[in-house]
Amino acid sequence: MVHAFSDADHLPNRRPDGQPASPERLPRQRRGVTPQMHGRYPDFDAMSQQEHWDDATRTMVVSRVDQVPPIRFFTKDEAIALGILLDLALAQDREPRVPVLALVDAKLLEGKLDGFQHDDMPPDPETWRQVAAGLDATAVQHGFEAFRVAPTGVQEQIVGAFAAGELHGRVWDELPCAKAWGVVMRGALSEFYSHPWAWNEIGFGGPAYPRGYAVLGPGGREPWEGEGALDVDPVTDVRERGLE
Amino acid sequence: MKLANDSRFLLDPHRRDVPGRHRMRTYPAGEEVDLVVVGAGAGGTTLAQRLARRGWRIVMLEAGPFWDPDEDWVSDEAGSHRLYWTEPRIIGGGDPVELGKNNSGRGVGGSMVHYAGYCPRFHPSDFLVRTEDDVAADWPISYDELKPHYEELEAELPVAGQHWPWGDPHRYPHRPHPITGGAEAAWRGARELGIEFRVGPVGIANGQFGNRPHCIYRGFCLQGCKVGAKASPLVTHLPDALAHGVEVRADAMATQVEVDARGRATGVTYFRDGAESFQRAAAVAVAGYSIESPRLLLHSVSSRFPHGLGNGNDLVGRGVMVQGAPQVAGRFPDTMRMYKAPPPEISSEEFYETDPGRGFARGFSIQTVSPLPIAWAEHVLADGHWGQALREYMRDYNHWYVLGALCELLPRAENRVTLADATDRTGMPIARMDYTQCDNDRANIAYARQKMTDILHAAGAQDVLTIDRYAHLVGGCPMGTSPENSVVDADHRVWETPNVFVTDGSVMPTQGSANPALTIMALASRLASRLGGR
Numbered sequence: 001m002v003h004a005f006s007d008a009d010h011l012p013n014r015r016p017d018g019q020p021a022s023p024e025r026l027p028r029q030r031r032g033v034t035p036q037m038h039g040r041y042p043d044f045d046a047m048s049q050q051e052h053w054d055d056a057t058r059t060m061v062v063s064r065v066d067q068v069p070p071i072r073f074f075t076k077d078e079a080i081a082l083g084i085l086l087d088l089a090l091a092q093d094r095e096p097r098v099p100v101l102a103l104v105d106a107k108l109l110e111g112k113l114d115g116f117q118h119d120d121m122p123p124d125p126e127t128w129r130q131v132a133a134g135l136d137a138t139a140v141q142h143g144f145e146a147f148r149v150a151p152t153g154v155q156e157q158i159v160g161a162f163a164a165g166e167l168h169g170r171v172w173d174e175l176p177c178a179k180a181w182g183v184v185m186r187g188a189l190s191e192f193y194s195h196p197w198a199w200n201e202i203g204f205g206g207p208a209y210p211r212g213y214a215v216l217g218p219g220g221r222e223p224w225e226g227e228g229a230l231d232v233d234p235v236t237d238v239r240e241r242g243l244e
Numbered sequence: 245m246k247l248a249n250d251s252r253f254l255l256d257p258h259r260r261d262v263p264g265r266h267r268m269r270t271y272p273a274g275e276e277v278d279l280v281v282v283g284a285g286a287g288g289t290t291l292a293q294r295l296a297r298r299g300w301r302i303v304m305l306e307a308g309p310f311w312d313p314d315e316d317w318v319s320d321e322a323g324s325h326r327l328y329w330t331e332p333r334i335i336g337g338g339d340p341v342e343l344g345k346n347n348s349g350r351g352v353g354g355s356m357v358h359y360a361g362y363c364p365r366f367h368p369s370d371f372l373v374r375t376e377d378d379v380a381a382d383w384p385i386s387y388d389e390l391k392p393h394y395e396e397l398e399a400e401l402p403v404a405g406q407h408w409p410w411g412d413p414h415r416y417p418h419r420p421h422p423i424t425g426g427a428e429a430a431w432r433g434a435r436e437l438g439i440e441f442r443v444g445p446v447g448i449a450n451g452q453f454g455n456r457p458h459c460i461y462r463g464f465c466l467q468g469c470k471v472g473a474k475a476s477p478l479v480t481h482l483p484d485a486l487a488h489g490v491e492v493r494a495d496a497m498a499t500q501v502e503v504d505a506r507g508r509a510t511g512v513t514y515f516r517d518g519a520e521s522f523q524r525a526a527a528v529a530v531a532g533y534s535i536e537s538p539r540l541l542l543h544s545v546s547s548r549f550p551h552g553l554g555n556g557n558d559l560v561g562r563g564v565m566v567q568g569a570p571q572v573a574g575r576f577p578d579t580m581r582m583y584k585a586p587p588p589e590i591s592s593e594e595f596y597e598t599d600p601g602r603g604f605a606r607g608f609s610i611q612t613v614s615p616l617p618i619a620w621a622e623h624v625l626a627d628g629h630w631g632q633a634l635r636e637y638m639r640d641y642n643h644w645y646v647l648g649a650l651c652e653l654l655p656r657a658e659n660r661v662t663l664a665d666a667t668d669r670t671g672m673p674i675a676r677m678d679y680t681q682c683d684n685d686r687a688n689i690a691y692a693r694q695k696m697t698d699i700l701h702a703a704g705a706q707d708v709l710t711i712d713r714y715a716h717l718v719g720g721c722p723m724g725t726s727p728e729n730s731v732v733d734a735d736h737r738v739w740e741t742p743n744v745f746v747t748d749g750s751v752m753p754t755q756g757s758a759n760p761a762l763t764i765m766a767l768a769s770r771l772a773s774r775l776g777g778r
């Protein structure tokens with residue numbers, strides 16, 4: 001049998017160009033939803049397990065999926081610029097998307113903070129606003145009216161420079177770029193990877209109380225846990241194995 | 245040994261709410277109690293339980309909620325935000341330390357509610373680093389003075405693990421838990437290099453333990469154990485404390501320790517339900533952990549002590565420490581599904597002691613970390629990946645396993661907790677923490693990072709990802725031999741105000757490479773035996 005993903009050639013560090021393998025090689029998700037429907041665990045749907053969760057957890061996780069809050073903290077312009085930033089930073093290039101911006105907006109509106117602030121940084125909610133302004137300022141340096149109207153290639157270049165801590169001028173002279181990237185990504189990753197669609201994509205079992213786990217050994221899985229897709233092109237694979 | 249702690253039998257076998265909570269003793273406002281304890285965490289709760297058994301009348305003030313784990317805790321990473329101390333704090337210095345979920349908790353049970361569960365002892369050498377290694381300071385007490393308390397607490401938590409060959413070799417009361425594929429692989433790699441690991445030690449019962457259920461290996465220890473298998477004061481000491489007349493006043497934030505004209509503490513002012521109150525007490529124990537305890541002392545200014553309580557020599561808040569905690573993740577051909585089982589699985593203390601050949605003083609331990617998805621995403625991000633690369637590493641989650649070191653960073657006077665200009669909702673100035681490493685610290689962290697990388701490569705890892713971070717907090721109100729070198733004496737008494745004690749992690753003069761909770765509890769237990777009956 002072909003062992004799914006036993007080699008690691010899809011990982012950026014293992015590839016000559018440092019780029020990851022294209023997610024398009026994966027089958028389309030068959031059960032439940034993943035962001036962009038990439039199916040690394042094509043038949044695993046964490047939400048289908050909710051009868052095994054305790055009430056407090058179920059209520060919280062289900063509302064996370066079902067109740068997408070409206071944007072109330074960010075202005076319209078900020079929301080557009082930050083939405084583009086988050087889509088690029090999280091590679092959410094098409095629907096279905098985890099509504100990261102709306103979830104971040106709700107957290108900032110509620111004043112839920114992480115418990116620390118660097119001495120040379122504003123409070124996190126203000127950092128988010130300044131990042132939106134900073135992206136526009138950088139787009140202007142590139143000769144565009146705003147970040148949102150710059151071509152995708154330029155937007156990607158700007159986000160790349162943001163990630164590298166290399167944005168300068170205007171807003172960025174006041175706001176430490178690398179720390180601002182940290183604030184934005186900490187917030188974004190927390191919303192993205194707390195969403196059951198992302199759990200489906202990475203094969204994470206999700207809430208586990210009161211059921212728990214029994215199979216701890218290498219290569220093992222509980223009967224209900226997802227099996228990895230084969231690390232091969234599903235079309236040619238099916239053909240080559242004569243399964244058509 | 246007969247233990248004077250019935251907590252495990254006082255718990256309800258079917259519900260996680262602490263049974264004594266709704267019928268606990270309450271003390272009328274205005275009545276002077278024997279002791280008011282600030283902070284119902286590791287140090288505060290252990291002290292209260294021990295002294296209540298000896299007849300002391302005690303009120304505990306706790307800034308956070310009185311948890312009902314069934315209702316309040318979730319089996320979810322982001323949803324556990326409320327367990328952490330997330331009120332504003334400012335961080336600075338050359339190597340700022342990120343706070344919040346990384347190191348401090350809030351609510352009855354304190355930070356152990358969401359600690360991982362590793363419960364190692366300190367080594368005898370930890371108490372003598374000035375004498376033996378010519379760094380930092382010796383402790384004013386020895387390992388032998390803590391040893392009986394380590395043994396008692398290991399039975400009370402209880403601690404499970406294999407026979408421990410390092411430091412002062414000892415056994416654990418409960419047998420080791422099963423380990424996952426990832427831990428097996430890492431251990432195999434270590435053996436190739438001649439490095440030994442052992443299973444444990446973890447404060448998680450492995451077998452019958454009163455009314456506490458068995459661990460279900462669900463892996464959410466850092467989110468609060470809804471099962472009640474993992475030790476925290478909420479299940480290990482609080483039930484017995486309540487049964488012996490302790491009142492826990494939750495959602496009560498202490499803002500000032502008050503002193504009279506003679507310089508003796510008279511009680512604690514606190515903020516609850518939007519109003520200020522005062523609890524009179526013959527003695528005060530401050531146990532708010534390494535940031536909030538210094539903050540409270542610094543804010544307790546009076547005409548007698550204009551620079552804050554215990555701060556006559558400008559030492560409060562100094563010497564606050566974190567352990568360097570680099571993590572290295574390894575990728576394996578098999579799925580490891582590291583989200584299963586408690587994150588603390590195995591550990592090695594082979595590098596704990598000074599080895600002159602390594603070029604730095606003191607050492608580190610190696611443990612297992614097993615991040616859940618959000619923490620794993622932060623790890624991937626820290627290695628420099630975003631966009632499609634980050635998503636690809638995240639999709640690969642189930643093939644990874646993560647080791648983490650705890651490096652003993654040395655205490656430095658300029659690493660300090662102070663008061664910032666901004667204030668919180670009670671009007672109290674918020675804390676500021678400045679932190680900068682020294683060269684010994686940097687060399688230690690770099691060496692530990694390389695050792696973990698070597699182990700994972702020897703285990704056959706196909707790729708590795710690294711993140712530099714910190715873990716734990718201790719120090720800030722160190723104990724010592726004189727007011728010139730410390731804030732409290734060997735019996736935790738503030739030198740300048742002898743009826744104020746500091747009884748949490750902040751009294752530790754150095755931190756070793758061990759996780760601190762067991763030692764914090766052992767110190768409180770020792771203090772209680774020294775204070776004796778009322």
Ligand SMILES: Cc1cc2nc3c(=O)[nH]c(=O)nc-3n(C[C@H](O)[C@H](O)[C@H](O)COP(=O)(O)OP(=O)(O)OC[C@H]3O[C@@H](n4cnc5c(N)ncnc54)[C@H](O)[C@@H]3O)c2cc1C
Pocket residue numbers: 282283284285286287288305306307308345346347348349350351352353354355356357358359360361362363466496497498499531532533534536537540588716717747748749750759760761762764
């Ligand atoms: C993610 C994580 C993992 C960890 N893993 C481990 C581990 O595996 N092993 C280990 O040994 N340690 C671990 N720790 C550390 C351990 O939890 C702490 O060192 C220990 O709990 C500290 O004990 P303490 O008594 O000093 O303070 P705490 O247990 O933090 O108690 C302090 C209490 O005081 C309250 N408080 C503070 N200020 C006030 C005030 N002004 N008024 C009223 N109440 C106040 C707080 O709300 C808190 O409940 C971990 C910590 C974290 C965050």
Ligand code: SF4
Pocket residue numbers: 448458459460461462463464465466468469470471472473474585586
């Ligand atoms: S793994 Fe065990 S100790 Fe940890 S939270 Fe789950 S039941 Fe509790």
